[in-house]
Amino acid sequence: MIQIKRILLVEDSEKDIELTLAALDEHKLANEVDVVHDGAEALDFLFRRGEFADRPKGLPMVVLLDLKMPKVDGLEVLRQVKQDPELKRIPVVMMTSSREEQDLVRSYALGANAYVVKPVDFQQFVDSIKQIGFFWAIINEPPPGCAGKRPPGAGNP
């Protein structure tokens, strides 16, 4: 049985996905990432429905959620996740280009666990992603039912 990955990355931009994965790779976390491309997919994934109805059970240790996405945006995803008694336990890190205060406020109001503005400078971006991945996927003790803590690189093929 295929195990669920530790990190769920919700991001519509292919470039950002690649950059994020490149950054996470620096911590050897690239393989611990499930990627979905918009909010609708993300919800399907998390609620195990649609094309993800057959995905392995379990929950990611952390969701990296982009704010601006087509169809269902990040805030809506966040809202639905945080309303679900099961899913609300998953830490959600908002990843966004926006420093808009309103976005920040609304995110926290909906129960976001962290809010990260993607730095323009790549090295800073890499550092941010590394730290996020390191903290949430490695150091943080996840709630029961999540993908489970593994030593870095343990799941590498």
Added chain:
Amino acid sequence: MKWISRMGGGVVVLIGMLVLLGWLADWEVCKRVLPGLVAMNPTTAACFIMAGMSLWLLGDGVTESKTGTGYQLARACATLIALAGLVKLIGYLMGMDVPLDRFLFPGKLMDSSGELVRMAPNSALNFLLIGLALSFLDVPTHKGRYPAQFLGLAVGALSLLALTGYIFGVTVFYRFASLKPMSLNGAFGFFVLALGVLGARPGRGVTRVFFSRTTGGTMIRRLLPTAMLVPLVLGLVWRAGERAGYFGAGFGLPLTVVSSIAVFVVVLYFNANWLDLADGERRRAEAALRKSVEQVQTLYNQAPCGYHSLDADGGVLAMNDTELAWLGHTREEMVGRKRITDFLTPDSRERFQTVFPQLKQTGEIKGVEFEFMRRDGSVMPVLLNATAVTDPASGAFSTRASVFDISARKRAEEERNRFFTLSLDLFCIAGFDGYFKTLNQSWEKVLGYKREELLATPYLEFIHPDDRPATSSEAEKNSQGRNAISFANRYRCKDGSYRWLLWNATPVVELGLIYAVARDITEQKRVEDSVRKLNEDLRQRTTELETLNKELEAFSYSVSHDLRAPVRHISGFVDLLGKQDLGADPKTHRYLKFIAESSRQMGELVDDLLSFSRMARSEMSLDRVPLTKLVADVREDLAGTCANRSMTWRVGELPEVKGDAAMLRLVFANLLANAIKYTGKQPHAEIEVGYAPAADEVVVFVRDNGVGFDMKYVDKLFGVFQRLHRNDEFEGTGIGLANVRRIVHRHGGRTWAEGAIGRGATFYFSLPRNADSVPATNNALNL
């Protein structure tokens, strides 16, 4: 005292009638009073009746007119008596028997003693005298004496002699030379007639004093009866005593004398005493009268108003001190020498010529205004009331006038009128009847009408038809005694245009008048309207600008936001590319480096732009901010950038201000970072932070000894992305000072700078001291 003559006349007529009745009915008592005495001749009795009638008639006031039939009758009777007496007397003197007294009752004239009852000679004399007296009662001599009175006195003396003779039994007193004697009732009748003649004209001649109200009159009225009665009574007593044999002859006279002396002394003493008292009283009364006269005189002279009296020609008869002082003349110069018209101005003189005849005609004038010309040439307005009197005795005409100084009132009126005339505002007095009563000149100037036109038309007709109901209701309010304050309406001008008038009005209900002041506020209204319109325009434009500005903000935000992602991607993939094997061509690496640098720089620009835009949009949270601590915190944050630098900080004590702490922190962060940055090339940096308190603001400055700047470009300093240095000299995006300016502006302050190339720079910003002036929701107008 005329009653004496009237009554005397009546008594005498009665005596004559009784005597005639006695002859007719043979009643002796009526003819002779006492038995044994001689009877009165009937002709004598008839003469008495005529004399009595004459006296009675002359004693009547009517006869004093000397023309009435009564008077003529009285004189005719008197003449008849005198003639009768004269004829009889002549008869006696000639020794002839004049049968005048034998016409009546000729058969009865024989007395019981055998003698005929005739008219006695002394009676005849008395009739002559009394007849003359009554005839010439009102005829004076050229010396003003009245002989009638002396005649009366003579009759009185003769009759008194006869009466005394009867009383003391001295026959010779009433019977001369053994001729026929005068009867007792005849003697009494003559005595009464004598009194009557003397009393008929009491105010003149010898009797004047007797009837006078003076002390002398009283004296004679009191003493005369005593003087006449006392000797008579004492004489009677003496005689009675002698007859009864109480004392012998020779004793009675001294007794009578002593008694007389005693009685007279007593009577005189009491009279003198009474006189003394009366005199004292009179003196006191005189003194009191004099005092009261003096008081009245003082009042007259010192009254606060003038008094004068004029004769029929306007000549001054009297004038009080007050008025004399006004005119500047003494009484001697004035009274009897001047006319009142000498002191009147020409106008007043003219008025006097019309008013004085009125005064003569109606006897009174009131409230006439004159102008006195005083001795020093000044003019004094007065108000005059006067009455005219004509003395009933002399027929002399005079006036009595009271004169009031009204110069103060006139001056006040003139002052009021001066303001009334001078005022730019419109003054009016209007009646409750809807007409103007008084208007000042401003009305003519403002509305263009002649005053007469305004006075002749109900004022409502000048008012704009739309304003009439409101004006009427204001006037109604006035007529109920309420004021109208700041009421505005439109008045039609002569040229047909309308002017706005602003009114204050106060009524006097008793007079039925409204006192009102109006101000022409047409221009003010026009200015107000245009200001209002300008304000509206401004508001509209502000709204438009705000909208535009918001759109711009939103645009720049979304642009910078959307720019961020591609910039990040370039930066990211260049970096990743750099990790690929790209060969050894140094150009490739240099180009990659440039791309990386540019993208990083673009990223910074976008971030700065975002922060700048956010600065405009974010809400301000005002608080007390201690600037000293704020600066210390910022310095701590910047400590890293100062490492390995030789620097001197001079940070003075800074005030506490009201503002947004985070924003003000950013201000200092930018200014101090700049100072640190631009002193970077100095061997020793000096940075000073201080403030200067001004009247209504706090001015904070940050001074450095860095590279400075050219004042030519000072207005570019605070612009967005404006830089005075190349990036390779000093790094930066040029957003810092723009943010400083935006924050300070949002706090209601100002920013400015001074500097010179190579000589450092000073950046100032001010914050209003009054926290209220900090605009709470000031947004992006300060781009």
